[in-house]
Structures are given as structure tokens and as C-alpha cells.
Amino acid sequence: MWSLGNITHSIDGWLxxxxxxxxxxxxxxxxxxxxxxxxxxxxxxxxxxxxRKVSAYMQIRVGPNRVGPKGMFQTFxxxxxxxxxEGLTPTGSDKFLFNLAPVIxxxxxxxxxxxxxxxxxxxxxxxxxxxxYVSAISSVAVISILMAGWSSNNKYSLLGAMRSGAxxxxxxxxxxxxxxxxxxxxxxxxxxxxxxxxxxxWWLFKGxxxxxxxxxxxxxxATAETNRAPFDLAEAESELTxxxxxxxxxxxxxxxxxxxxxNIFIVCAIGATLFLGGWMPFHIGQWTAFNHVMDFxxxxxxxxxxxxxxxxxxxxxxxxxxxxxxxxxxNLEWKYLLPISMFNLLLATAIAIMGWHF
Numbered sequence: 001m002w003s004l005g006n007i008t009h010s011i012d013g014w015l016x017x018x019x020x021x022x023x024x025x026x027x028x029x030x031x032x033x034x035x036x037x038x039x040x041x042x043x044x045x046x047x048x049x050x051x052r053k054v055s056a057y058m059q060i061r062v063g064p065n066r067v068g069p070k071g072m073f074q075t076f077x078x079x080x081x082x083x084x085x086e087g088l089t090p091t092g093s094d095k096f097l098f099n100l101a102p103v104i105x106x107x108x109x110x111x112x113x114x115x116x117x118x119x120x121x122x123x124x125x126x127x128x129x130x131x132x133y134v135s136a137i138s139s140v141a142v143i144s145i146l147m148a149g150w151s152s153n154n155k156y157s158l159l160g161a162m163r164s165g166a167x168x169x170x171x172x173x174x175x176x177x178x179x180x181x182x183x184x185x186x187x188x189x190x191x192x193x194x195x196x197x198x199x200x201x202w203w204l205f206k207g208x209x210x211x212x213x214x215x216x217x218x219x220x221x222a223t224a225e226t227n228r229a230p231f232d233l234a235e236a237e238s239e240l241t242x243x244x245x246x247x248x249x250x251x252x253x254x255x256x257x258x259x260x261x262x263n264i265f266i267v268c269a270i271g272a273t274l275f276l277g278g279w280m281p282f283h284i285g286q287w288t289a290f291n292h293v294m295d296f297x298x299x300x301x302x303x304x305x306x307x308x309x310x311x312x313x314x315x316x317x318x319x320x321x322x323x324x325x326x327x328x329x330x331n332l333e334w335k336y337l338l339p340i341s342m343f344n345l346l347l348a349t350a351i352a353i354m355g356w357h358f
Contacts (some may be wrong), residue, residue, distance in 0.1 A: 004120060004299075004300070005122070011028075011031075012024075015027055015028060032124055037110075039113070040110065043265050044262070049064065049074065050315070051261075054315045054316070055315070055318070059319065079254070087251055087252050087253075088249050088250070090153055093152055093153045094153070097147050101145075102148070102248070102255035102259070104140070104141075104144035105141060105145070105148075105259040106255050108259075111137045111140075113266065114133070115191045116266070117192060117273065117278055117279055118279070118300060119303060120299040126192050130189060131194070135172075135175075138172070141168070141259075142165055142168045145164045145168075146162075148245060154246055156241050156242075156243065156246050157247055160242075160245075164227060164243070166330065167227070167234065167330075168224075170224075170330060170333045170334065171333055171337075173333070173341070174217050175225060177214075177217070178214035178215070178344070181207075181210050181341075181348040182203055184348050184352050185351070185352050187352070195279065196280075198277040200285050200286075203274065203275050203277075204275040209347070210344050210351060213344045214344055217341050218271055219271065219313065220337065221337065222267040222268070222271065225263075226263050226264050226267060228317065229318040230317065230321040230322060231329055232323060233325075264311055268311045269307045272306035272307045277302070277306070278302075279302050279303040281294035281299070282294050
């Protein structure tokens with residue numbers, strides 16, 4: 001399979017030959033940061049457009065169709081509008097925390113990109129505790145939401161933030177346990193090891209029932225953690241106007257908006273890595289000829305195809321299920337998902353010890 005590692009190694013070699021090691025490292029950091037910011041910008045445009053087209057398809061209508069061919073430039077127009085809008089700060093708000101909250105939201109999302117392998121040998125940082133790192137950094141996002149709700153000096157914002165805090169902290173347990181089920185089967189926290197372990201088949205298929213239960217639990221918990229419908233009680237417009245970002249406008253609102261969609265991409269990328277092989281092609285055991293044909297498809301296409309399939313699935317939820325009440329949302333986690341996830345982890349451990357997986 002064609003690897004992007006040749007490109008990255010050649011750039012690294014040229015920089016180290018041309019500049020001092022410290023300066024070369026600094027330039028590499030700048031390149032990686034620029035690529036991450038560019039990816040954020042592109043994801044924001046693509047996912048908002050995708051959201052509108054998917055919702056239109058679900059509701060048997062056209063969606064954006066005026067600005068550009070088939071409405072493709074509608075998100076560009078919306079971005080320009082947000083950039084030109086005045087950012088207002090409420091009089092009684094805590095101005096420092098009010099301005100800091102969207103920055104923390106976008107930084108926490110950017111940090112989560114580090115261990116994700118976008119293609120073969122194309123990864124920012126393959127640290128040996130990649131899964132633990134993802135779980136730890138994803139917990140920081142709730143701080144920005146609580147900060148935004150409290151500092152706005154608005155009752156709707158505060159209620160939305162408190163709901164979001166309770167929701168995210170609750171569903172992190174089930175998401176973490178479903179991730180641990182795959183970690184137990186693999187025997188490693190390293191993202192590259194998890195992808196490599198799926199060379200003969202994705203864990204969703206070769207991990208038996210525990211992997212399937214973990215996948216369903218992960219998708220439900222990820223939908224709740226990103227405040228997506230039917231779990232969007234933090235910004236329920238019929239009750240709380242816009243929830244924790246009611247008082248935000250202009251570029252600060254755009255940062256929250258962008259962070260939400262980037263977080264959807266990240267949780268789906270992690271789900272694709274854990275359960276669907278990440279950039280690994282679809283291989284079946286020792287079917288050498290079939291596996292060789294699958295290797296002709298670039299690894300980056302496999303990764304983004306799987307990720308966008310999961311994104312479509314989460315968008316499908318939004319236009320299918322009605323919004324839950326807060327008591328229903330918490331009951332689903334504490335009375336159903338959490339006990340199932342704990343039992344499923346024990347089952348996955350037993351299968352890993354006995355070696356019953358394919």
C-alpha cells in the first residue's frame with residue numbers, strides 16, 4: 001500500500017539538512033499547526049454543507065441551492081457574515097472568561113487531532129497512550145461550555161451549561177468503557193497498534209458481540225457528548241433559546257459552531273479507528289488476492305470514507321429521533337448504557353483472555 005511516510009520523511013530530512021535541529025523542529029510545528037487550522041476551516045465548510053444537504057434529503061427537499069452551483073458556496077457566505085458581524089459582550093458578564101471560553105473549545109478540539117492516523121504513516125504524534133490522551137483531552141471541552149454559560153450572566157446560558165456538563169460527564173463513562181473493550185482486545189493504548197491489529201479484519205466484525213455492543217454504545221455516547229440531537233438539551237431552542245452560547249455572536253459564536261462540527265469529525269474518526277480499522281483497508285483473514293485488491297485504494301480514502309459514514313449516521317439521528325427530556329437522557333445512561341458497558345467490558349476481557357476473537 002502506498003504510504004505518505006515517504007513525503008513526511010523527505011520533508012523532515014530536508015529541513016534538518018538545511019536548518020539547525022531546533023529551527024527545523026520549530027518549522028515542522030508551524031507546518032503541522034497550519035495544516036491543522038486549514039483542516040478545521042475545510043471541515044467547518046464541508047460539514048455544515050453536508051448537514052444541510054442531509055437534512056434536506058431526509059425531509060424530501062432541496063436544501064441550499066442559490067449561492068454557487070447547488071448551493072456549494074452557501075457556507076462561504078455564512079462564514080463571511082459571521083466574520084463581519086460585531087461581537088457583543090453582555091454588560092454584566094465576566095469578560096475575560098466570556099472571551100476565553102470559545103478559545104478553549106477550539107484548542108481542545110485541535111489537541112485531539114494529534115494521535116489520529118489520517119493515512120498510513122501520516123500521524124501528528126503516535127504516543128503510546130493515545131487512547132488515554134484522547135479520553136483526557138476530550139474531558140476539557142466541558143470546561144469551555146461551563147465557562148461560557150456562567151460568564152454570560154444569563155439564566156438560559158447557565159441552565160444550558162449545567163445540562164451540558166451533566167450530560168457530557170455522564171456519557172463519558174459509557175464512551176470510555178466502550179473504548180476500553182477494544183483496548184482489551186488489542187492489548188495496547190497506541191493508535192497505530194489498534195489500526196495494525198485490524199489487518200486481518202476490523203474489530204467490529206472479528207470482535208464478536210462485545211465489539212458490536214461497544215460500537216453501538218460508543219455511537220450513542222459520542223452523539224450525546226457532542227450535544228447532537230436527540231441529545232441536544234444544552235441548546236434546546238424551544239426551552240433555552242440557544243443554550244450556553246445564547247449571548248455569543250460574531251467570531252466567538254463561529255468558534256463554538258466550528259468546535260462542535262470538528263468534535264463530530266474527531267469522535268467519528270476515533271470510532272473509525274477503533275472499530276472500522278482506521279486507514280486500514282477491508283481485509284478478510286488470509287484472502288490474499290482480495291486483500292491485495294483492497295490495498296489499491298489509498299489509505300486516506302479508507303479513513304475519510306469510514307469517518308464520513310459515521311458522521312452521516314450521527315446526522316441521520318438528528319432528523320429521525322425526537323429530542324429527549326433531561327430525565328430520559330440521564331436514565332438512558334445510568335440505568336441502561338452504563339450497566340451494559342460494564343458487563344460488556346467483562347465479556348470482552350473474557351474473550352481476550354480465552355483468545356476467542358478471530
